Amino acid sequence: MRPADYDRSVFVNCPLDDEYRYLLDAVVFAINDCGYVTRLALEVADGSEVRIDKIAKIIRECRFGFHDISRTAADPVTNLPRFNMPLELGLFLGAKRFGSAEQKLKSCLIADIERYRYQKFISDIAGQDIAAHRGDAEVAIQIVRDWLRSATPKSIRIPGGSAVHSRYVAFRGELPALSAKLHMRVDELTFIDYINQVEDWLMLNPHVDV
Amino acid sequence: MKPKLRTIITTRRAGTVSRKKIRAAIKAVMAERTPEMERLVRGEPLRKTAGTSGK
Numbered sequence: 001m002r003p004a005d006y007d008r009s010v011f012v013n014c015p016l017d018d019e020y021r022y023l024l025d026a027v028v029f030a031i032n033d034c035g036y037v038t039r040l041a042l043e044v045a046d047g048s049e050v051r052i053d054k055i056a057k058i059i060r061e062c063r064f065g066f067h068d069i070s071r072t073a074a075d076p077v078t079n080l081p082r083f084n085m086p087l088e089l090g091l092f093l094g095a096k097r098f099g100s101a102e103q104k105l106k107s108c109l110i111a112d113i114e115r116y117r118y119q120k121f122i123s124d125i126a127g128q129d130i131a132a133h134r135g136d137a138e139v140a141i142q143i144v145r146d147w148l149r150s151a152t153p154k155s156i157r158i159p160g161g162s163a164v165h166s167r168y169v170a171f172r173g174e175l176p177a178l179s180a181k182l183h184m185r186v187d188e189l190t191f192i193d194y195i196n197q198v199e200d201w202l203m204l205n206p207h208v209d210v
Numbered sequence: 211m212k213p214k215l216r217t218i219i220t221t222r223r224a225g226t227v228s229r230k231k232i233r234a235a236i237k238a239v240m241a242e243r244t245p246e247m248e249r250l251v252r253g254e255p256l257r258k259t260a261g262t263s264g265k
Contacts, residue, residue, distance in 0.1 A: 033218075036219075037221060155214070157215050157216075159253060162253075164253070166252075169250055174236075174247070178232075178236060182227050182231060182235050190225065192223045192226075195221075196223060196232055199220045204237065208252060
Protein backbone atom coordinates (compact mmCIF):
# COMPACT_ATOMS: atom_id res chain seq x y z
CA MET A 1 0.00 0.00 0.00
CA ARG A 2 1.00 3.62 -0.40
CA PRO A 3 2.44 4.89 2.92
CA ALA A 4 0.07 7.39 4.50
CA ASP A 5 1.11 10.58 6.23
CA TYR A 6 3.18 9.83 9.35
CA ASP A 7 1.12 12.22 11.47
CA ARG A 8 -2.12 10.46 10.58
CA SER A 9 -1.03 6.84 10.84
CA VAL A 10 -1.87 4.61 13.80
CA PHE A 11 -0.07 1.33 14.37
CA VAL A 12 -2.41 -1.21 15.95
CA ASN A 13 -0.67 -3.82 18.08
CA CYS A 14 -3.18 -6.37 19.36
CA PRO A 15 -4.06 -10.06 19.22
CA LEU A 16 -4.87 -11.01 15.64
CA ASP A 17 -7.13 -13.98 16.30
CA ASP A 18 -10.87 -14.61 16.03
CA GLU A 19 -11.44 -14.18 19.75
CA TYR A 20 -10.19 -10.58 19.65
CA ARG A 21 -11.61 -9.70 16.24
CA TYR A 22 -14.73 -7.92 17.59
CA LEU A 23 -12.49 -5.46 19.47
CA LEU A 24 -10.06 -5.03 16.57
CA ASP A 25 -12.96 -4.24 14.22
CA ALA A 26 -14.26 -1.57 16.61
CA VAL A 27 -10.82 -0.02 17.16
CA VAL A 28 -10.13 0.13 13.41
CA PHE A 29 -13.47 1.82 12.77
CA ALA A 30 -12.86 4.39 15.54
CA ILE A 31 -9.37 5.25 14.27
CA ASN A 32 -10.61 5.76 10.71
CA ASP A 33 -13.75 7.65 11.74
CA CYS A 34 -11.52 10.12 13.61
CA GLY A 35 -9.69 10.79 10.32
CA TYR A 36 -6.64 8.61 10.92
CA VAL A 37 -5.30 5.57 9.05
CA THR A 38 -4.97 2.13 10.63
CA ARG A 39 -1.76 0.19 10.05
CA LEU A 40 -0.99 -3.31 11.28
CA ALA A 41 1.15 -6.29 10.41
CA LEU A 42 -1.71 -8.11 8.62
CA GLU A 43 -1.71 -5.57 5.80
CA VAL A 44 1.54 -6.90 4.33
CA ALA A 45 1.08 -9.97 2.15
CA ASP A 46 4.70 -10.34 1.10
CA GLY A 47 5.71 -13.69 2.59
CA SER A 48 9.35 -13.12 1.70
CA GLU A 49 9.67 -10.26 4.17
CA VAL A 50 10.71 -11.13 7.71
CA ARG A 51 7.84 -10.42 10.09
CA ILE A 52 9.80 -8.27 12.54
CA ASP A 53 11.10 -6.19 9.61
CA LYS A 54 7.54 -5.60 8.41
CA ILE A 55 6.51 -4.52 11.88
CA ALA A 56 9.51 -2.24 12.34
CA LYS A 57 8.77 -0.58 8.99
CA ILE A 58 5.14 0.05 9.93
CA ILE A 59 6.14 1.39 13.36
CA ARG A 60 8.60 3.78 11.71
CA GLU A 61 5.81 5.07 9.44
CA CYS A 62 3.32 5.66 12.29
CA ARG A 63 3.31 8.54 14.73
CA PHE A 64 0.64 6.85 16.85
CA GLY A 65 0.45 3.40 18.41
CA PHE A 66 -2.47 1.55 19.98
CA HIS A 67 -1.13 -1.34 22.05
CA ASP A 68 -3.49 -3.86 23.61
CA ILE A 69 -1.66 -5.92 26.23
CA SER A 70 -4.77 -7.66 27.54
CA ARG A 71 -3.89 -11.11 26.19
CA THR A 72 -1.80 -12.50 29.02
CA ALA A 73 -3.36 -15.92 29.50
CA ALA A 74 -1.36 -19.00 28.61
CA ASP A 75 -2.12 -20.66 25.29
CA PRO A 76 -4.29 -23.74 26.05
CA VAL A 77 -2.14 -25.93 23.81
CA THR A 78 1.38 -24.81 24.78
CA ASN A 79 0.54 -23.53 28.27
CA LEU A 80 2.71 -20.50 27.51
CA PRO A 81 1.69 -16.84 27.10
CA ARG A 82 2.27 -15.02 23.80
CA PHE A 83 4.73 -12.13 24.03
CA ASN A 84 4.28 -10.46 20.64
CA MET A 85 2.27 -7.51 21.95
CA PRO A 86 4.77 -6.52 24.70
CA LEU A 87 7.63 -6.97 22.20
CA GLU A 88 6.00 -4.64 19.66
CA LEU A 89 5.16 -2.14 22.41
CA GLY A 90 8.84 -2.20 23.35
CA LEU A 91 9.86 -1.57 19.75
CA PHE A 92 7.49 1.39 19.57
CA LEU A 93 8.76 2.87 22.86
CA GLY A 94 12.35 2.27 21.72
CA ALA A 95 11.72 4.13 18.46
CA LYS A 96 10.28 7.03 20.43
CA ARG A 97 13.18 7.10 22.87
CA PHE A 98 16.12 6.56 20.55
CA GLY A 99 14.79 7.56 17.14
CA SER A 100 15.03 10.74 15.07
CA ALA A 101 13.27 13.99 15.97
CA GLU A 102 10.22 12.77 14.02
CA GLN A 103 10.18 9.45 15.89
CA LYS A 104 10.33 11.28 19.23
CA LEU A 105 6.90 12.75 18.42
CA LYS A 106 5.35 9.31 18.78
CA SER A 107 2.31 8.93 21.03
CA CYS A 108 0.87 5.68 22.29
CA LEU A 109 -2.16 4.37 24.09
CA ILE A 110 -1.73 1.16 26.04
CA ALA A 111 -4.96 -0.71 26.66
CA ASP A 112 -5.77 -3.57 28.97
CA ILE A 113 -8.87 -5.20 30.44
CA GLU A 114 -8.38 -3.35 33.74
CA ARG A 115 -6.45 -0.14 34.30
CA TYR A 116 -3.89 -1.25 36.88
CA ARG A 117 -3.63 -4.96 36.08
CA TYR A 118 -0.40 -4.33 34.08
CA GLN A 119 1.44 -3.71 37.35
CA LYS A 120 1.35 -7.46 37.99
CA PHE A 121 3.03 -8.50 34.73
CA ILE A 122 4.74 -5.52 33.02
CA SER A 123 5.34 -2.99 35.77
CA ASP A 124 8.15 -1.21 33.88
CA ILE A 125 5.55 0.60 31.76
CA ALA A 126 4.27 2.51 34.82
CA GLY A 127 3.96 6.19 33.91
CA GLN A 128 2.60 5.45 30.44
CA ASP A 129 -1.00 6.24 29.57
CA ILE A 130 -2.90 3.01 30.32
CA ALA A 131 -6.61 2.72 29.57
CA ALA A 132 -9.09 -0.06 30.38
CA HIS A 133 -11.48 -1.27 27.69
CA ARG A 134 -12.99 -4.02 29.88
CA GLY A 135 -13.31 -6.17 26.77
CA ASP A 136 -16.16 -3.96 25.56
CA ALA A 137 -16.20 -2.61 22.00
CA GLU A 138 -18.06 0.56 22.96
CA VAL A 139 -15.52 1.38 25.68
CA ALA A 140 -12.65 0.62 23.28
CA ILE A 141 -14.11 3.09 20.76
CA GLN A 142 -14.41 5.73 23.47
CA ILE A 143 -10.83 5.41 24.72
CA VAL A 144 -9.39 5.42 21.20
CA ARG A 145 -11.43 8.50 20.31
CA ASP A 146 -10.44 10.34 23.52
CA TRP A 147 -6.76 9.56 22.98
CA LEU A 148 -6.83 10.78 19.37
CA ARG A 149 -8.75 13.89 20.47
CA SER A 150 -5.97 14.75 22.90
CA ALA A 151 -3.34 14.16 20.18
CA THR A 152 -5.11 16.22 17.51
CA PRO A 153 -4.68 20.00 17.11
CA LYS A 154 -7.61 21.98 18.49
CA SER A 155 -8.19 23.49 15.05
CA ILE A 156 -9.46 20.07 13.93
CA ARG A 157 -12.76 18.66 15.18
CA ILE A 158 -12.88 15.02 16.21
CA PRO A 159 -16.37 13.50 16.55
CA GLY A 160 -17.53 12.46 20.02
CA GLY A 161 -17.17 8.87 21.22
CA SER A 162 -20.92 8.23 21.33
CA ALA A 163 -21.31 9.49 17.75
CA VAL A 164 -18.50 7.22 16.57
CA HIS A 165 -20.11 4.31 18.38
CA SER A 166 -23.54 5.01 16.85
CA ARG A 167 -21.94 5.07 13.41
CA TYR A 168 -20.11 1.82 14.17
CA VAL A 169 -23.43 0.17 15.10
CA ALA A 170 -24.86 1.41 11.78
CA PHE A 171 -21.85 0.11 9.86
CA ARG A 172 -22.05 -3.30 11.56
CA GLY A 173 -25.77 -3.38 10.84
CA GLU A 174 -25.09 -2.91 7.15
CA LEU A 175 -21.99 -5.08 6.92
CA PRO A 176 -23.81 -8.43 6.35
CA ALA A 177 -25.82 -7.01 3.42
CA LEU A 178 -22.77 -5.20 2.08
CA SER A 179 -20.62 -8.32 2.26
CA ALA A 180 -23.39 -10.43 0.70
CA LYS A 181 -23.50 -8.08 -2.29
CA LEU A 182 -19.78 -8.77 -2.67
CA HIS A 183 -20.40 -12.54 -2.40
CA MET A 184 -18.68 -12.76 1.00
CA ARG A 185 -19.67 -13.51 4.58
CA VAL A 186 -18.74 -11.21 7.45
CA ASP A 187 -16.97 -14.01 9.34
CA GLU A 188 -14.81 -14.67 6.27
CA LEU A 189 -13.62 -11.10 5.72
CA THR A 190 -9.87 -10.70 5.74
CA PHE A 191 -8.49 -7.67 7.53
CA ILE A 192 -7.79 -5.96 4.20
CA ASP A 193 -11.33 -6.58 2.93
CA TYR A 194 -12.75 -5.32 6.23
CA ILE A 195 -10.70 -2.14 6.33
CA ASN A 196 -11.38 -1.38 2.67
CA GLN A 197 -15.10 -1.57 3.43
CA VAL A 198 -14.65 0.65 6.50
CA GLU A 199 -12.73 3.28 4.54
CA ASP A 200 -15.19 3.38 1.65
CA TRP A 201 -18.23 3.35 3.93
CA LEU A 202 -16.80 6.30 5.89
CA MET A 203 -15.93 8.17 2.72
CA LEU A 204 -19.51 7.78 1.44
CA ASN A 205 -20.99 8.57 4.87
CA PRO A 206 -18.97 11.47 6.27
CA HIS A 207 -19.82 13.19 9.52
CA VAL A 208 -22.08 16.18 9.01
CA ASP A 209 -20.09 19.31 9.86
CA VAL A 210 -22.59 21.47 11.77
CA MET B 211 -11.89 29.92 13.72
CA LYS B 212 -14.40 27.07 13.84
CA PRO B 213 -12.70 23.65 14.01
CA LYS B 214 -13.17 21.55 10.88
CA LEU B 215 -13.64 17.81 10.61
CA ARG B 216 -10.88 15.87 8.95
CA THR B 217 -11.47 14.27 5.61
CA ILE B 218 -11.39 10.48 5.60
CA ILE B 219 -8.25 9.02 4.09
CA THR B 220 -8.57 6.01 1.81
CA THR B 221 -5.57 3.80 1.21
CA ARG B 222 -4.69 1.45 -1.64
CA ARG B 223 -4.59 -1.94 -0.02
CA ALA B 224 -5.14 -4.77 -2.47
CA GLY B 225 -8.04 -6.83 -1.13
CA THR B 226 -9.94 -9.66 -2.75
CA VAL B 227 -12.61 -7.29 -4.11
CA SER B 228 -12.09 -4.11 -6.13
CA ARG B 229 -12.79 -0.78 -4.44
CA LYS B 230 -15.17 0.09 -7.27
CA LYS B 231 -17.33 -2.94 -6.41
CA ILE B 232 -17.18 -2.13 -2.69
CA ARG B 233 -18.41 1.42 -3.29
CA ALA B 234 -21.20 0.20 -5.55
CA ALA B 235 -22.30 -2.30 -2.88
CA ILE B 236 -22.25 0.39 -0.18
CA LYS B 237 -24.40 2.69 -2.29
CA ALA B 238 -26.88 -0.13 -2.92
CA VAL B 239 -27.16 -0.82 0.82
CA MET B 240 -27.44 2.91 1.59
CA ALA B 241 -30.43 3.14 -0.76
CA GLU B 242 -32.36 0.70 1.46
CA ARG B 243 -31.72 2.45 4.79
CA THR B 244 -34.42 2.81 7.42
CA PRO B 245 -34.90 6.15 9.23
CA GLU B 246 -33.39 4.59 12.37
CA MET B 247 -30.30 3.59 10.45
CA GLU B 248 -30.04 7.12 8.99
CA ARG B 249 -30.09 8.46 12.55
CA LEU B 250 -27.23 6.20 13.59
CA VAL B 251 -25.17 7.13 10.55
CA ARG B 252 -25.55 10.78 11.54
CA GLY B 253 -24.07 9.82 14.92
CA GLU B 254 -27.25 10.32 16.90
CA PRO B 255 -27.58 8.33 20.14
CA LEU B 256 -28.68 4.74 20.15
CA ARG B 257 -32.22 4.03 21.26
CA LYS B 258 -32.49 1.27 23.83
CA THR B 259 -34.27 -1.00 21.37
CA ALA B 260 -31.55 -0.55 18.75
CA GLY B 261 -29.08 -2.81 20.56
CA THR B 262 -25.34 -2.35 20.82
CA SER B 263 -22.33 -4.07 19.42
CA GLY B 264 -20.41 -4.30 22.69
CA LYS B 265 -19.52 -7.71 24.01
